[in-house]
Amino acid sequence: MAALFKKDWFGLLIVVIVSGLAIAVLKPAFLSPFNLYVLMVSISYMLIIALAQMIIIAIGQMNLSVGAIGGLVAISFSGLMEVQQVSVPVAVLIGLIIGMLCGFLNGYITVRSGISAFIITLATLYIFKGINLGITEAEPFYNIPETVKNFGNAKIGNTPIPFLIIIPIIITFLMWIFMNRTETGRHMLAYGNSVQSAELIGISSSKVVITAHVISGFLAAIAGMLVVCRLQLGTPNIGDSWLLPSFAAPVIGGAILAGGKVDVIATSLGVLIVAIISQALVIFKIDPFFVQIFLGVMILLAVFVNRYREYKQEARRKIFSSE
Amino acid sequence: MNKKIPNFIYTNQFGLLCLVLIFTLIFSTSTDGFTSRFNIFALSRVIAIDIMIGLAMMVVILTGGLNLALGAIGVCAAMFGGWCMEVLGIPIIPSILLMLGMGSFLGWINGIITVKTGVHSFVVTLATMSIYFGFMTMLTEAEAFRRLPELFTDFGSAKLFNKYVSPLLLVSVATCFALFYLFRFTDIGRKLIAAGANPEAAELSGISVNRMFIYCHMLSGFLGALAAILLTTRIGAAIPSMAGQLGMDWLLPAFLAPVIGGTLLSGGKLSVFGTMLGAVLVTLLTNGLYLLDVGEFWIRFFLGIILLLAVLLDRTREYFTLKSVIVS
Numbered sequence: 001m002a003a004l005f006k007k008d009w010f011g012l013l014i015v016v017i018v019s020g021l022a023i024a025v026l027k028p029a030f031l032s033p034f035n036l037y038v039l040m041v042s043i044s045y046m047l048i049i050a051l052a053q054m055i056i057i058a059i060g061q062m063n064l065s066v067g068a069i070g071g072l073v074a075i076s077f078s079g080l081m082e083v084q085q086v087s088v089p090v091a092v093l094i095g096l097i098i099g100m101l102c103g104f105l106n107g108y109i110t111v112r113s114g115i116s117a118f119i120i121t122l123a124t125l126y127i128f129k130g131i132n133l134g135i136t137e138a139e140p141f142y143n144i145p146e147t148v149k150n151f152g153n154a155k156i157g158n159t160p161i162p163f164l165i166i167i168p169i170i171i172t173f174l175m176w177i178f179m180n181r182t183e184t185g186r187h188m189l190a191y192g193n194s195v196q197s198a199e200l201i202g203i204s205s206s207k208v209v210i211t212a213h214v215i216s217g218f219l220a221a222i223a224g225m226l227v228v229c230r231l232q233l234g235t236p237n238i239g240d241s242w243l244l245p246s247f248a249a250p251v252i253g254g255a256i257l258a259g260g261k262v263d264v265i266a267t268s269l270g271v272l273i274v275a276i277i278s279q280a281l282v283i284f285k286i287d288p289f290f291v292q293i294f295l296g297v298m299i300l301l302a303v304f305v306n307r308y309r310e311y312k313q314e315a316r317r318k319i320f321s322s323e
Numbered sequence: 324m325n326k327k328i329p330n331f332i333y334t335n336q337f338g339l340l341c342l343v344l345i346f347t348l349i350f351s352t353s354t355d356g357f358t359s360r361f362n363i364f365a366l367s368r369v370i371a372i373d374i375m376i377g378l379a380m381m382v383v384i385l386t387g388g389l390n391l392a393l394g395a396i397g398v399c400a401a402m403f404g405g406w407c408m409e410v411l412g413i414p415i416i417p418s419i420l421l422m423l424g425m426g427s428f429l430g431w432i433n434g435i436i437t438v439k440t441g442v443h444s445f446v447v448t449l450a451t452m453s454i455y456f457g458f459m460t461m462l463t464e465a466e467a468f469r470r471l472p473e474l475f476t477d478f479g480s481a482k483l484f485n486k487y488v489s490p491l492l493l494v495s496v497a498t499c500f501a502l503f504y505l506f507r508f509t510d511i512g513r514k515l516i517a518a519g520a521n522p523e524a525a526e527l528s529g530i531s532v533n534r535m536f537i538y539c540h541m542l543s544g545f546l547g548a549l550a551a552i553l554l555t556t557r558i559g560a561a562i563p564s565m566a567g568q569l570g571m572d573w574l575l576p577a578f579l580a581p582v583i584g585g586t587l588l589s590g591g592k593l594s595v596f597g598t599m600l601g602a603v604l605v606t607l608l609t610n611g612l613y614l615l616d617v618g619e620f621w622i623r624f625f626l627g628i629i630l631l632l633a634v635l636l637d638r639t640r641e642y643f644t645l646k647s648v649i650v651s
Contacts, residue, residue: 062445109631109635113634113635113638114638115588115634115635115638116588118389118445118588119578119582119588119630119634120631120634122574122575122578122630123627123628123630123631123634124627124631125627126575126623126624126626126627126630127623127624127627127628127631128627129623129624129627130620130621130622130623130624130625130626130627131624133620133621133623133624134618134620134621134624136620137620138620240568241568243449243571244449244452244453244569247446247449251446257442257443257445257446258443287461289457289460289461290457290461291457292453292454292456292457292460292569293453293454293457293458293461294457295450295453296449296450296451296452296453296454296457297450297454298450299446299449299450300436300447300450300451300454303436303440303442303446303447303450304440306442307440307441307442
């Protein structure tokens with residue numbers, strides 16, 4: 001228990017619990033089965049989108065093309081099933097491969113050219129989105145197989161828990177193990193912390209950067225396919241609005257964009273905070289445009305809090321070193 | 324004297340100028356209508372706005388940062404101006420000044436938050452982008468202002484030089500010269516560059532780096548508002564969706580022009596005329612691709628490829644110039 005207090009994400013957990021309780025007291029409808037179901041569905045793909053961005057933030061870069069990869073995979077997935085009559089597992093597999101290929105392209109070009117990932121992924125954002133629009137001509141695919149539709153609607157037993165959420169929970173768990181318990185994950189954090197020192201101790205930058213981008217593409221692909229299951233159709237504009245939330249959750253979770261400091265649990269709590277409060281705004285019938293403002297304010301607030309904490313830590317370090 | 328010519332040939336601007344000429348030649352021979360009076364006039368209006376957007380991003384890239392909120396600032400300024408002119412009935416000139424003031428103010432907010440928190444401007448402007456855009460949509464209820472003064476909208480459709488060129492382009496070119504003068508010949512312009520190139524050294528030599536960074540963000544907001552004014556006179560209305568969702572449609576031209584034009588993303592080096600040529604090249608290519616019947620949906624794909632090729636080419640050029648310097 002004492003160890004729990006010391007965790008960086010402990011404050012976030014408090015925010016989640018307090019805000020959840022406060023909203024539930026003010027509006028008991030917040031805890032209605034339907035509302036909990038909607039909340040968990042939105043959490044399920046937001047979680048994966050946030051992790052797709054988090055792993056790139058871990059190595060000190062950013063990936064603007066997360067949404068574009070998700071969109072491209074979403075329409076390939078639904079297009080393969082509708083037009084080419086491909087079976088569902090094969091379509092999922094091809095979708096994942098497309099996502100990883102897109103990620104590989106991002107990572108490979110970034111490493112080989114030495115140009116900032118921001119510009120590379122801005123370019124690939126337009127390339128992937130262009131392919132997406134070129135294939136679909138902005139028309140959605142409506143005829144998704146029943147199995148996929150049922151999967152998107154299924155609930156676990158009589159509970160309001162959507163079946164969809166199982167995938168993000170497994171992935172979050174695997175990501176936690178990857179970032180905290182595997183060599184590659186630790187190497188990524190070391191690389192994000194300081195590229196020079198990571199190279200000096202023999203970490204291969206190309207391996208780290210490409211792996212991170214491939215994983216990011218893989219996660220974006222899963223998120224894209226989950227959204228197809230949820231919407232029951234593959235529209236070309238899936239992924240268009242992912243940019244802001246993908247950064248919001250890791251930043252609220254305390255990730256430092258310079259790299260080297262991310263936390264899977266804190267990012268997940270960041271997703272929870274964003275989802276709970278956005279949902280609350282809907283319940284309180286607040287102007288939907290306000291959600292946008294609110295997300296922006298949350299990011300800024302998180303930035304200030306992180307800054308303040310760093311400042312305190314530095315002050316404490318100074319006291320100790322003067323003794 | 325002899326030394327000056329090869330120097331110019333090695334510059335990025337020269338390469339861009341060649342590319343612009345080559346593509347003009349290709350498009351004018353392979354498509355009908357590229358050199359028509361109508362097309363050149365349309366091109367000049369689009370180029371004018373793209374140049375301004377590129378310049379607005381360039382001045383923030385100078386600090387090593389970026390301004391994702393540029394489009395949102397532009398739309399806010401345009402809607403504010405539309406409100407001033409249509410609802411409040413403020414005359415055109417004061418309205419324009421108010422719009423520029425609005426842009427600078429929103430830029431100032433970006434600057435002050437970036438400097439005070441020390442967080443990368445990417446996160447700050449990502450947040451302010453959605454805040455500005457959200458407020459704008461709430462206040463306007465997503466309604467456009469379409470009854471702007473005629474004198475204001477006439478400016479956007481006026482034709483000069485035997486009806487070939489829009490006056491909007493003159494505004495942009497004049498802005499380029501003004502910025503060139505600012506960065507080359509004035510004290511403050513040089514301080515801005517010094518602060519971007521090496522903040523520690525600049526601080527040590529008595530420049531207030533923070534203040535310079537705030538100025539850069541204000542200038543970016545100012546130029547973003549100017550771009551929005553040009554766009555409003557062109558469309559003839561102030562529309563909330565004029566820069567797409569959250570103003571993100573401006574991002575690609577905003578980064579393409581300076582990056583192609585040789586502005587370093589790490590800050591401290593900019594090229595005003597490079598940015599201008601970059602914007603010209605991008606608009607030219609987009610227009611040519613449309614005329615070649617590439618199909619509207621593939622245009623984005625090609626723009627992405629162009630950006631990628633441009634940065635890769637720039638990298639190779641840098642590599643070879645560095646190599647030739649070392650050899651000599």
